[in-house]
Amino acid sequence: MRPAPAQRAATRRELLTGGAAAAGALLAVPAAAAAASGGGTAASGDGGHLTRVLSMSVLAAYVYQQVFAEGVLTGTRRQAVSSFEAQEQAHVAALRRAVLSAGATVVGPPPSTVVANQYLAHRQIPGRLGQLQSAEDALDLLIDVERSSIGSCYVALLSLTGPDAIVLVARIMANDSQHEALVTLQRHALKLPAAAPYALVSGSH
Amino acid sequence: MSGQGDGPSRRGLLGGAVAAVGAVALAGCGASSGSEKTAGQTQTSGSNPPSPGDVARLSAALELERRTVDAYVACVPLLSKPNSKAAALWLSEEVQHTGELIALIKQAGGKAAPRADSYEIGSMPRNQAQTLALLASFEQLQVAYYLRIMPQLRLAKARAAVGTILNCDAQHLSLLRLVQGRPAVPSAFVT
Numbered sequence: 084m085r086p087a088p089a090q091r092a093a094t095r096r097e098l099l100t101g102g103a104a105a106a107g108a109l110l111a112v113p114a115a116a117a118a119a120s121g122g123g124t125a126a127s128g129d130g131g132h133l134t135r136v137l138s139m140s141v142l143a144a145y146v147y148q149q150v151f152a153e154g155v156l157t158g159t160r161r162q163a164v165s166s167f168e169a170q171e172q173a174h175v176a177a178l179r180r181a182v183l184s185a186g187a188t189v190v191g192p193p194p195s196t197v198v199a200n201q202y203l204a205h206r207q208i209p210g211r212l213g214q215l216q217s218a219e220d221a222l223d224l225l226i227d228v229e230r231s232s233i234g235s236c237y238v239a240l241l242s243l244t245g246p247d248a249i250v251l252v253a254r255i256m257a258n259d260s261q262h263e264a265l266v267t268l269q270r271h272a273l274k275l276p277a278a279a280p281y282a283l284v285s286g287s288h
Numbered sequence: 289m290s291g292q293g294d295g296p297s298r299r300g301l302l303g304g305a306v307a308a309v310g311a312v313a314l315a316g317c318g319a320s321s322g323s324e325k326t327a328g329q330t331q332t333s334g335s336n337p338p339s340p341g342d343v344a345r346l347s348a349a350l351e352l353e354r355r356t357v358d359a360y361v362a363c364v365p366l367l368s369k370p371n372s373k374a375a376a377l378w379l380s381e382e383v384q385h386t387g388e389l390i391a392l393i394k395q396a397g398g399k400a401a402p403r404a405d406s407y408e409i410g411s412m413p414r415n416q417a418q419t420l421a422l423l424a425s426f427e428q429l430q431v432a433y434y435l436r437i438m439p440q441l442r443l444a445k446a447r448a449a450v451g452t453i454l455n456c457d458a459q460h461l462s463l464l465r466l467v468q469g470r471p472a473v474p475s476a477f478v479t
């Protein structure tokens with residue numbers, strides 16, 4: 084079941100502000116630093132929306148990193164998705180630049196798997212890092228994370244105003260949709276029709 | 289939001305031969321958006337006043353989708369059994385995209401043009417590889433077009449809805465690449 088809009092906002096606030104454990108993960112960067120970064124094309128009102136997309140993106144990158152580290156995903160399944168971690172990191176880097184150019188707050192990765200699992204719970208993702216028992220568990224978690232990433236981009240597209248930010252988020256969202264399809268393909272024994280079963284892909288939000 | 293336009297699209301699909309039109313894809317691409325936007329930014333919410341620019345861009349997208357539907361109709365029988373099964377599903381999703389776009393055009397204050405009798409899809413492929421390449425090229429065209437128009441769309445809901453179509457087409461593209469033996473997701477940023 085999808086959370087109501089009010090619930091979603093609370094979830095993201097929780098994610099952004101975090102608990103005590105998460106506080107250290109937030110790196111406040113002043114607008115002056117943004118100007119020095121060479122950015123400046125993002126619309127002034129886009130910063131918060133981009134930060135929310137970034138917060139999900141850093142979580143996704145972290146989850147890929149940890150899933151691979153846990154070693155439950157092996158062989159051809161691992162190989163099929165091995166490039167996705169680097170692609171998620173590329174999303175993070177691009178979003179950080181966009182957030183900085185908008186003069187907003189940059190969000191760092193979760194400081195631990197415990198905190199990451201709290202973030203996953205806040206986003207109503209059932210899988211937990213450190214508790215993956217099988218490749219299927221890992222793939223299910225990655226699918227849920229990708230859907231949540233797509234959803235965060237979809238929600239942002241309803242509010243973003245700057246053309247550069249819109250294109251960036253759309254390109255990332257489409258890439259995460261491809262990830263979702265390819266990870267799903269691994270989950271469903273390479274049955275091609277199962278990988279892209281929906282005509283309209285908006286993720287979980 | 290899909291469904292309203294699916295009926296006509298499906299009828300058109302059944303009755304449509306595969307042949308000529310072409311160049312329609314670019315019809316709305318160059319439409320000036322300067323009069324609709326302020327300082328290069330787009331509207332985000334509120335009511336839906338008529339937006340001729342959105343109608344033009346969405347109408348061009350509809351023609352692209354209709355052409356892709358014709359391409360799938362022509363190509364599905366040429367594919368191997370597992371690939372044709374998947375392509376038949378993707379065909380149905382492309383048809384749903386036409387319905388979605390028809391609804392979006394209506395929301396933007398326009399009316400979708402009737403489906404043409406047929407659409408130009410180029411030379412008929414002669415083998416599996418050519419068939420997959422042809423379908424991938426149409427999916428790539430759609431993906432690139434959606435990315436181009438999204439920042440130009442005035443209505444935020446239309447932008448997000450187009451994004452859901454973009455996502456599906458990006459998935460089709462990556463899966464077609466996969467069965468072609470190419471890297472399925474070659475870049476972190478879809479283009």
